[in-house]
Amino acid sequence: MNIFTNAETVAEPTGVWGAIAGGAEYFISIFNRGGEVFFSLMGGILPTLVVLLTAVNALVRIIGTDKIENLGRKAAQPGLQWYPVRYMVLPFLAVFFLTNPMAYTMGRFLPERYKPAFYDSAVSYVHPITGLFPHANPGELFVYLGIAAGITTLGLGLGDLALRYLLVGLVVIFIRGIVTEWITARMLARKAA
C-alpha cells in the first residue's frame, strides 16, 4: 500500500534535492495515513453495517410503513397523554421505518399547529438513532461514528454510549417537541391578534 517507502539500501538524498524529496515523502504520508484510516473503516465497521442494513431494510419491507400511519392519526389528538406519543414514539418509529428525510412526511397526519414541533422532534432524532440503527440515516453516520471512533481507539465498548445516546435523544426530542409546540402556539396567537 505504501508508495515511497524507504528501502534503506541507498543513502538518503541530501541538500536541496533531499529537502524536496523529504517534502514529497511528507506529502504522501498524509495520504498513506488517510488510506490506513479508510482501510480500517472499510474493514472495521463496513461489513457489520452491510449485514445490519440488509436485515433492517428487510424488516422494514416486511412490516410495511403503512402500519405507523395509523399511529400518526392517533397522535394528532389533543390531550396530555398524546404528548409522548407525538414527540417520542411517533418520531422514533417514523425515523426508524421511513428514515431521513421521508420521516417528516408523517407530519401530514397532524394538525398545522403541531407540524413544526413534530418536524423539530423528528429531525433531532436522525443522529441519536444511528448509534444502534444506522440504516435510518446512512448519509450522516459520522456525527456518532466520528466520536465513537475515539472511544474504540481507547479500547472501550460502544454499547453503553450508543444506548445512552438513543435514550437521551428520546428525552431531548420530547422536550424539544413541547417547547417548539409552545413557541408555535404563541407565534400563531400573536399573528392572529
Place this chain on the structure above:
Amino acid sequence: MDGLNKVLVTIGRGVGGVVGTLYQAGRDTIDTIIRNILPFMAFISFIIGLVLVTGIGDVIAQGIKGLAGNIVGLLIVSVVCAIPVLSPLLGPGAVIAQVVGTLLGVEIGKGTIPPQMALPALFAINPQVGCDFIPVGLALGEAEPETVEVGVPAVLFSRLITGPLSVVIAYVASFGLYS
C-alpha cells in the same frame, strides 16, 4: 390434487416473496453504501490523515480541549451552534457536525478529552440539526405556507433553549459512563 397444488403455490409464493424482499434489501444496502457511506468515509479518512500527520491536529486540539473537555465549554459550543442566524448555515448535510465529531473522536482517542464527555459532546455539536431543512421538512409534512412562516422561526428559537438544555441532560446522563 387441487388442494395440494394450492398449498404448493402458496408456499412457493411465500418463499419467493421473502427471498425477493431480502434480495431487494441487500440491493438497497449496497446502493446506500456506495452512494452515501463510502464517499463520506473517503472524505473523513482524508481529514483524519491530514489531522494526524500535520501539526493541524495539535492546533485544533488546543482549541478543542478548552471547549470540549468540560461542560461549560460544551454549553458555549451548543449556544453558538443554536444561534438562529448561524444554525441554518451550519446545518446542511450535517457536514460540519460530522467533521467536528470526527475531530473530537481523534482527540478522545488521544486522551485529550475524557471519554465520558463523548455523550454531552454529541449533543453540543448538534443543536443545529435540520435547521437548514425546516421549510422542506414541513412541506414533506404537507404544511400550509402560513405554518412554514411561523414554523421556521419557532424551531430556530426553540433550539436556543433546547440546544444547551440537551447538553445538560446528556451531561447528567453521562455519569457512570466509562469511569
